[in-house]
Amino acid sequence: MTAWIAADFATFVQMQGKEVVNSFKLGWQDFVDEFTRNFINEERWKWLVEGFGNTLLITFLAGLIGIALGVIIAIVRSTYDKMGSDLKKRGGIGYAVLAFFNAICNVYLTIIRGTPVVVQLLIMYFIIFASSTNDIMVAVIAFGINSGAYVAEIFRGGIMSVDKGQFEAGRSLGLNYIQTMIHIVIPQMFKIVLPTLCNEFIVLLKETSVAGYVGTVDLTKAGDLIRGRTFSAFMPLIAVALIYLVVVMIFTALVRRLERRLRNSDH
Amino acid sequence: MTTDNNVLIKVDGLQKSFGDIEVLKGIDAEIKKGDVIVVIGASGSGKSTFLRCLNLLEEPTGGQIYFEGTEITDPKVNINLHRQKMGMVFQQFNLFPHMTILKNMTIGPMKLLGKSKAEAEKTAIELLERVGLADRKDAYPSQLSGGQKQRVAIVRALAMNPDVILFDEPTSALDPEMVGEVLEVMKSLAKEGMTMVVVTHEMGFAKEVASKVVFIDEGVIKEENEPEEFFANPKCDRLKDFLSKVL
Numbered sequence: 001m002t003a004w005i006a007a008d009f010a011t012f013v014q015m016q017g018k019e020v021v022n023s024f025k026l027g028w029q030d031f032v033d034e035f036t037r038n039f040i041n042e043e044r045w046k047w048l049v050e051g052f053g054n055t056l057l058i059t060f061l062a063g064l065i066g067i068a069l070g071v072i073i074a075i076v077r078s079t080y081d082k083m084g085s086d087l088k089k090r091g092g093i094g095y096a097v098l099a100f101f102n103a104i105c106n107v108y109l110t111i112i113r114g115t116p117v118v119v120q121l122l123i124m125y126f127i128i129f130a131s132s133t134n135d136i137m138v139a140v141i142a143f144g145i146n147s148g149a150y151v152a153e154i155f156r157g158g159i160m161s162v163d164k165g166q167f168e169a170g171r172s173l174g175l176n177y178i179q180t181m182i183h184i185v186i187p188q189m190f191k192i193v194l195p196t197l198c199n200e201f202i203v204l205l206k207e208t209s210v211a212g213y214v215g216t217v218d219l220t221k222a223g224d225l226i227r228g229r230t231f232s233a234f235m236p237l238i239a240v241a242l243i244y245l246v247v248v249m250i251f252t253a254l255v256r257r258l259e260r261r262l263r264n265s266d267h
Numbered sequence: 268m269t270t271d272n273n274v275l276i277k278v279d280g281l282q283k284s285f286g287d288i289e290v291l292k293g294i295d296a297e298i299k300k301g302d303v304i305v306v307i308g309a310s311g312s313g314k315s316t317f318l319r320c321l322n323l324l325e326e327p328t329g330g331q332i333y334f335e336g337t338e339i340t341d342p343k344v345n346i347n348l349h350r351q352k353m354g355m356v357f358q359q360f361n362l363f364p365h366m367t368i369l370k371n372m373t374i375g376p377m378k379l380l381g382k383s384k385a386e387a388e389k390t391a392i393e394l395l396e397r398v399g400l401a402d403r404k405d406a407y408p409s410q411l412s413g414g415q416k417q418r419v420a421i422v423r424a425l426a427m428n429p430d431v432i433l434f435d436e437p438t439s440a441l442d443p444e445m446v447g448e449v450l451e452v453m454k455s456l457a458k459e460g461m462t463m464v465v466v467t468h469e470m471g472f473a474k475e476v477a478s479k480v481v482f483i484d485e486g487v488i489k490e491e492n493e494p495e496e497f498f499a500n501p502k503c504d505r506l507k508d509f510l511s512k513v514l
Contacts, residue, residue, distance in 0.1 A: 086326065163359075163361075165357060165359050165361040166361060166363065168324055168355075168357070168361065169355075169357065169361035169362075169363070170363075171324065171347075171350065172322055172324060172350055172353070172354075172355035173350070173351070173374070173375040173379065173423075173424075173427060174347050174348065174350040174351035174375065174379050174427065175347070175374075175375070175378060175379065176347045179378060183374060183378070184363055187365050188363075188364065188365055191365065
């Protein structure tokens, strides 16, 4: 009885095995065909390369704009928090100027953080730069301005977490406020915020995937164009997703190494 | 303003409040060139606040401070210029952790006194040799002991060639066995005639080095005298009480 069942089971497994191997062979062939159709034919892989290049370009330039904006805004806001009341007591033009710039920064932060990035991108492309046809530059500016708002808050937190004694030591040497910021506080702030800043960069990389809304051929758009041409969604979209994933994983690994190095050294 | 050229710092009716809390309630003081003023008092008495007001790290809420004949409490005065002449040493050292010892010492002279890198480094190394740390010039602050950090902090202040150095409890954050090395440096400075204002709990240092000891309590100077008389014959009860606890 048991032997019979065992024999039958063996036959079953054998048959199933063949089936699996067959269907795998079939699947592999399908895969190769699909791959060829989507990426090799008409050199469609070049679209992905071009799109990927644009994605990296937009991310990199927007990141630079974001950092520049972020530093300026963080300095204005933390200066206002730290010195505003003192300057107000003293009177004079200094406080008025500082309060004015602080107000502008607050409006900027509120608007940028309160609206979706896609809407900001569309407004940039169709309203503010309506006469421009350079969609990549428009995307760079839109994502840069967007990123600046988030980076500013990261930097502000960093500035505030630099030990107060550092600021006092700089001032007691005779360095003025700006010099103390540039030579003493900001370099230490960068060390504190570096991991968070890198994460913001990763977020930015993924956010640029909506650049296709204004016709920019970034990585996502490139995959979508291939889909439109070959009428098969699986290959191009999974490929796009994998490319993002690999890049993010590489960045994350780098950030982790960086964090460990910063932890190990105190300088 | 006084006509006495020897007066380096003159304090008139100095007041400081933090919100509703009145920390300094009118302090008058005169610090002459070469003086070593040791300020003592219980914690919370306002002695550190007094010191920090002298270079305007805390902005006074009343009274005037004159430094080398200029009223530095006047908002129109560029305090940064005067701070170059007033060194400060902190309880927590406050060395710049992202710079080597040498860079810590040269940033002030290079950015503010217009010295070349070579000049500034030469002075810095001479000063480091003086405190026995020249071989650590390329180290970072985190690689030094507390006593070494404080010695560097002192010569960092000296590198600006100041007319006075303010010490805010310079040995309070140190392990006991490191207090001596820092006090030695301070004593040698005093012997060379450096004007110093020192907030400290080191009564031995006060007895040995001070030209005047000042007791601050409840935001006013309760008693001041030359060290021998100060410790031998304290007049006010608060000081007698304080000395009986710390000596």
